[in-house]
Amino acid sequence: xxxxxxxxxxxxxxxxxxxxxxxxxxxxxxxxxxxxxxxxxxxxxxxxxxxxxxxxxxxxxxxxxxxxxxxxxxxxxxxxxxxxxxxxxxxxxxxxxxxxxxxxxxxxxxxxxxxxxxxxxxxxxxxxxxxxxxxxxxxxxxxxxxxxxxxxxxxxxxxxxxxxxxxxxxxxxxxxxxxxxxxxxxxxxxxxxxxxxxxxxxxxxxxxxxxxxxxxxxxxxxxxxxxxxxxxxxxxxxxxxxxxxxxxxxxxx
Amino acid sequence: xxxxxxxxxxxxxxxxxxxxxxxxxxxxxxxxxxxxxxxxxxxxxxxxxxxxxxxxxxxxxxxxxxxxxxxxxxxxxxxxxxxxxxxxxxxxxxxxxxxxxxxxxxxxxxxxxxxxxxxxxxxxxxxxxxxxxxxxxxxxxxxxxxxxxxxxxxxxxxxxxxxxxxxxxxxxxxxxxxxxxxxxxxxxxxxxxxxxxxxxxxxxxxxxxxxxxxxxxxxxxxxxxxxxxxxxxxxxxxxxxxxxxxxxxxxxxxxxxxxxxxxxxxxxxxxxxxxxxxxxxxxxxxxxxxxxxxxxxxxxxxxxxxxxxxxxxxxxxxxxxxxxxxxxxxx
Numbered sequence: 301x302x303x304x305x306x307x308x309x310x311x312x313x314x315x316x317x318x319x320x321x322x323x324x325x326x327x328x329x330x331x332x333x334x335x336x337x338x339x340x341x342x343x344x345x346x347x348x349x350x351x352x353x354x355x356x357x358x359x360x361x362x363x364x365x366x367x368x369x370x371x372x373x374x375x376x377x378x379x380x381x382x383x384x385x386x387x388x389x390x391x392x393x394x395x396x397x398x399x400x401x402x403x404x405x406x407x408x409x410x411x412x413x414x415x416x417x418x419x420x421x422x423x424x425x426x427x428x429x430x431x432x433x434x435x436x437x438x439x440x441x442x443x444x445x446x447x448x449x450x451x452x453x454x455x456x457x458x459x460x461x462x463x464x465x466x467x468x469x470x471x472x473x474x475x476x477x478x479x480x481x482x483x484x485x486x487x488x489x490x491x492x493x494x495x496x497x498x499x500x501x502x503x504x505x506x507x508x509x510x511x512x513x514x515x516x517x518x519x520x521x522x523x524x525x526x527x528x529x530x531x532x533x534x535x536x537x538x539x540x541x542x543x544x545x546x547x548x549x550x551x552x553x
Numbered sequence: 554x555x556x557x558x559x560x561x562x563x564x565x566x567x568x569x570x571x572x573x574x575x576x577x578x579x580x581x582x583x584x585x586x587x588x589x590x591x592x593x594x595x596x597x598x599x600x601x602x603x604x605x606x607x608x609x610x611x612x613x614x615x616x617x618x619x620x621x622x623x624x625x626x627x628x629x630x631x632x633x634x635x636x637x638x639x640x641x642x643x644x645x646x647x648x649x650x651x652x653x654x655x656x657x658x659x660x661x662x663x664x665x666x667x668x669x670x671x672x673x674x675x676x677x678x679x680x681x682x683x684x685x686x687x688x689x690x691x692x693x694x695x696x697x698x699x700x701x702x703x704x705x706x707x708x709x710x711x712x713x714x715x716x717x718x719x720x721x722x723x724x725x726x727x728x729x730x731x732x733x734x735x736x737x738x739x740x741x742x743x744x745x746x747x748x749x750x751x752x753x754x755x756x757x758x759x760x761x762x763x764x765x766x767x768x769x770x771x772x773x774x775x776x777x778x779x780x781x782x783x784x785x786x787x788x789x790x791x792x793x794x795x796x797x798x799x800x801x802x803x804x805x806x807x808x809x810x811x812x813x814x815x816x817x818x819x820x821x822x823x824x825x826x827x828x829x830x831x832x833x834x835x836x837x838x839x840x841x842x843x844x845x846x847x848x849x850x851x852x853x854x855x856x857x858x859x860x861x862x863x864x865x866x867x868x869x870x871x872x873x874x875x876x877x878x879x880x881x882x883x884x
Contacts, residue, residue, distance in 0.1 A: 440863035
């Protein structure tokens, strides 16, 4: 098997007195689309942020394509789509201006944007179906359109792996349909993805592997088929409740 | 007016400040730290007074105090939210109180001097100072111009910037230090209590006029220079303090723009026709024929044309009244 795009070994992430993700192993390989499921508070977002060095790492190692260092040191290979309900709007900015930020890590600080930077920005905007709105102000866009701006920003960096934190949460149906199409096209073009989500149905067509987190540990890792079987077999309360009712299942215990 | 040395110097200083202050200010607005310049100005007064007391150049001591304050602001912010706000209050009020007391203690620090530093004066720009101001202002403008995409990205989304490997902390400290330098460059002509206004107000107006971040900056700088020049000229003829006059001009600019903009928005809204709601978005794959229309693409939907506007779709009229549509209804 080829070198994984990202490989975390025995990683722990957390804050001073609280370990949220505990000695966990996870790797994502070329061409994989991994859905990261789990109840609220199970450590999904902490894991993803930890991979980018946004949460202190308490132990373990991270390698990107076999090279030691977290995803922020190897930023050129891994794109991050943070969990946001909307973009910061304290000043006016256009879709192109926000997406252009995805090119910054790829050139030295003194260098202005080149023609190829601008082309990649335009292509990233096209990939998420917002070409018509490339020069629209982001504050005038709907929530779902703003999520696609964030995906385009990550795509502008031409990542081999795209890490997304709940890209479909709280988005209306029309936008969810478009997001599914966008993710499907990306998967088809060979971009590997690690997607934190509560809405597996939306991604069902593209997901190649499912990883379930619970209380900072992995409690399932396998193919979508195996996951369905796992759901059918098991009858402890949180699996029984299914991934749609994660919140109830954690709250109830 | 131009025959007078001090007026020529004041006008040059006004142009420098008119460019530099809004350029830095836009990032402060973006980070919702609009009042930081004001606080740094308070601390700079302590520096000015220390200069008077010890007989060193007030410009140098003010620069030292302001830059230290600027860096401190960032470190306090970095430490986390709790108590940070109070720490800033202690530093800012401590600065201005210390400044006033030291000024009173120093043999050369007269109340007139104090007022000039607080509210700006045409008379205080010497040609020696002016050269130093010009060098500092050029430094601020150059660095801000080169780094503006990075400052923008960090202010727009700090978490993403960190995840993509940008040196976020260093950029934030640098922006804070540039703010401090701008405060010092502006203190003679605008005054330490009012400098923040010239960083922020032209941007407030620029936001009303520009439709993108780049356009906002261009407008803000143009308005900053305009206000500074008009303010200095008015101050000369009316005998009023220059800083306060410039700020009043900036406020008039903002109010007039807001009023005109409000009227225009009402007219545009009245002429604009939204398409019916539909559950899909138009695009290359939506199945509706795409028709190029001027600078954008219309989609033929059940016999009429839809074009992207903000988060929805507009009805566009036929080719026959194409030009009229582009000018009037749709922008």
